[in-house]
Amino acid sequence: MLKEYLTVKEIVGPLILVEGVEGARYNELVEVEFPDGSVGLGNVLEVEENLVLLQSFEATSGLNVSQTRVRFTGKSLELPVSRDILGRVFDGLGRPMDKGPRIIPDKRLDINGNPINPYARDYPTDFIQTGISAIDGLNPLVRGQKLPIFSGSGLPHSRLAAQIARQSGVLGSEEEFAVIFAAMGITFEEADFFIQEFRSTAAIERAVLFINLADDPAIERIATPRMALTAAEYLAFELDMHVLVILIDMTYYCEALREISAARKEVPGRRGYPGYLYTDLATIYERAGRIKEAKGSITQIPVLTMPDDDKTHPIPDLTGYITEGQIILSRDLNRRGIYPPVDVLPSLSRLKEKGIGEGKTREDHSPLSNQLFSAYARGKEARELSVILGEAALSEVDKLYVRFSDQFEDRFIRQGEYEDRPIEETLTIGWELLGLLPRAELKRVKEEQIKKYMQRGEAD
């Protein structure tokens, strides 16, 4: 028997205050029955004696204090899971929204999960070939990594995320994989782009979709990534699959969190976001990785749009402090028609060193990438200088660096949306480009490697 109360005292934005409640529990799931008979979900944010503060996942328009009924369920928000979730589309709270049958659950899992014991983790080391040079060559993705895309409004992050999902594979492996897609606050068109994309590649059979669109209740978004990750943990650690999770757009998730925080009149941290944003985001992003002796893995690609393209905004900033690197998109490259417009210098894959090299990709991969990074950094700097002072002010070597960076953007970074470049080809292009520079400048690669790989490059 659910305990039902008709004692709503206040409704403020997404918050509902109920009095006279017996035995409510922190974080408990509640059902909120609207005066029109419809039922939404919510959960307990705070409980003090008989007073309970709830957040409603449903928009509170239409609620009133006299007729709203609140039922306490005695459990937390759960996701019913079974192998049959594959190929299905759910709403932001995990309720089926396609025409498929009800899921007969194998289990019901608390969507908040539990922290992985750091001692139980296994370090991610398997290189994932995405077929994209800017990623594979310089900022490689590794199985079990959390590597976000920092984008801006109007930049092609969706196309890039879809390309990664389409092309990703671990060299020499044929294991069971799945893609989990969680949309938070994005438009119908953007979501539809992914759905069509998954359909056209038949990946839809191996995909699970959780969709909360721009016009869906904002607070529901707080649950959506947790739904997706609960499904991911089930597929990865109970059904041994390699799961790729795309979370898009984390900015809207954070805004929903801010809305709750503001309604509770909490002391805000930077730019109105709550002080616990870091910890909250960590409980999402840290649900990626590998576990010792487990066959499956969870790789996360959260996508976020940086307000005003500002990397120091709290959302990208706190994300970068938690994730294992970041792929940053550049408006400048995009304007110049370069796809994918990956700004490689501030981009980073922290798991690079353990994921590449002999036996994984190639022994020259790491030094080559370091050399490309520093040469491109120098070239960009020289290019900026030549804009101010004119090319004549550059030294001969700097002129070569400018040429290098132009070609680097054109041949290395730029590629087709459907072009799937093997890692060898990426590395070959890298060596060819280094051929534009004087040997003496190449301090980060070994003499033997220059001999072995550059020759090949120059012969082409």
Add this chain to the structure above:
Amino acid sequence: MSEGRIVKVSGPLVVARGLANPKMYDLVKVGENLLMGEIIELRGDFASIQVYEETSGLGPGDQVIDTGQPLSVELGPGLLSSIYDGVQRPLDVIRDKYGNYVTRGVEEPGLDRARRWHFVPKVKKGDRVVAGDILGEVEETTVITHRVMVPPGMEGTVLQIQEGEFTVEEEVAVISTSSGERPVTMLQRWPVRKARPYIEKWAPHQPLVTGQRIVDTFFPIAKGGTACVPGPFGSGKTVLQHAIAKWADSQVVVFVGCGERGNEMTDVLLEFPELTDPYSGEPLLKRTILVANTSNMPVAAREASVYTGITLAEYYRDMGYNVTLQADSTSRWAEALREISGRLEEMPGEEGYPAYLGTRLAAFYERSGKVICLGSDNREGSVSVIGSVSPPGGDLSEPVTQATLRVVKVFWGLEDRLAFARHFPAINWLNSYSLYLDKTEDYWRDEVDPVFPDLRKEAMAILQREAELLEIARLVGVEALSPQERLIMESAKSIREDFLQQNAFDDADAFTSLRKQFLLLRLIISFHRWAQDELEKGKDIQELIAAPIREDIARAKFIPEDQLHRFDDLEKRIREEIVPVRAEVPSENRGT
């Protein structure tokens, strides 16, 4: 022990009522799962409690039990090589017993109760002993001898003591004190929020050798000193902290992963058993204790984790060891403090941090130091503290960085611009500083080479001059610089790339001894001095820059530690290559 009831639950904060005689910082058990918590505020009959575990499912009416004891750690053999959460629960044991996820209400002691240790007495029956005196020893790992000490506050005559195999809970000695006979076990407890006592604190003067060139040569930290590493994400805080944990010449390392990534802890766990300590030749894990309260683990336990860590560090200091405590990241600790403070509805200070942020940080760093330990043998020990700071947006004007800079003596400022160009460690050499530079100078002079301080000064002057010249070049182009200025730019580049840059992932480059740091810097400066001399005599700058020896200088950092004689050949070659056969010697090079 007294019992009360929950009246309020708000995230990690629980308010209870009806406890009989609650004290601040008492450890309590909350709810039917007996979740661990700590009293952090008392108002009338109400006690506010920060709970170290997830509070979902708790509600008004649930029981709260006051243990009457403060949050304490267990001290004794078996700490080394362990991995604990923020309140000293052994994560390895927990995984073996409860599975891959950290579940709630798990109670496991910090020290293994079943394991037996071979105890060898160092005092005899009838000896008089005071607090801190070493009663006996246990070989804890192949590198560290654990010294079982008379607990602080105890003094008397040894009534009984014997050699043998004991568990940590068994009596190894009995001491007759003025208040009666007191048994001593190897297991001792200490409240984490209270600094352990010592006889006297000294200003540190001996460098902690980290094997990191920019640190040791330019911005050294002393044994017993404090340092901070602020930097935006991805600038290399963790890699630097790990490198120091691996290669520094401290005898014991306590590494606190405070609110950071799970995989970084795994990295240490997988790597440290494989890596060899350059000083002892034994696996690094044998001298290391890990405290891992990652970002997704409960936030209150994160607040406690740095205290747990420093208490463990002080305990080994008291045995007479040089200990390093590293906290990555102190900002996450401060954020935990902020979150709890917010829930207590305290008046917020800057950016929502509580007004006591500065005092708490200072009190934490003050637990570092070089001391004369308790006991009658005047042994010395030290705790060095190195904290990462993660300023939002990389902006150092924020409260945590500012409060930290007021107390620490070394500032290694990491910069994203350097990291983007993959110049690692991305320590900005122009604004970083060490207040131990003068104090450690004698050590360099005596132990490495008398001219070292001069070399270092010259190198820094070149780097500073480069910064000025870069400004000029930015306005008028490089070509406008004089040959002398061009040489400065080239030498500065050589110092940056061939000395300061150090790849933590390259086996040959990861660690550099002081001797090699000296030889490498001397080589670079030698070239600079000879080239300067030649320029004056009218030689062409391009010719000097193109000298083949410069490529060898660039690769000199990879010369193995056991082939340092090769530096002599390189020094000789500089002269052969750039100095035409003339009889004189440039003035400044005499004597080096």
